[in-house]
Amino acid sequence: MFQGFPGSGKSYLGSALAKQARQHRYRAHYIRMPDLEESWASARDRPAGREKWLRKYAAFTLLVIDEWLLDTPTDDTRTMLLELLERRYDATSTVFCTQYAKKDWHQRLGGGVHADAIMDRIVHNTIWIETGEVNMREHTAAAN
Structure with a gap:
């Protein structure tokens, strides 16, 4: 879990990790959550699309x-x-890259049974890496 402020390097680290894994011949994939949701929605229109999608991911x-x-x-x-x-x-x-602390997840997942079940499959065996509070984009722009 990479968690931190916007611009603190979460996406960079996640992307670099996936790229390095692929270089070592692991099946790795980096995707933004909005793109994952869009891909899931489009799978609904194909025969057995959602099952194939789930198997793939x-x-x-x-x-x-x-x-x-x-x-x-x-x-x-x-x-x-x-x-x-x-x-x-x-x-x-x-690997999840997020701005939100774990304490905010349940509410952001909509609460209820699904939120409980999703969190249960994530939080117990997770390594948490705080990427900090510095926005590197802002920092780099100010240095120029």
């Missing part, structure tokens, strides 16, 4: 999801996340 040895919980997920997205994380649990690695 569950099979990555490393899946990096950036912009985690930037927007509150819909019911359909929560269902997808629960199924995807259940398939990946204890079998593969998932």
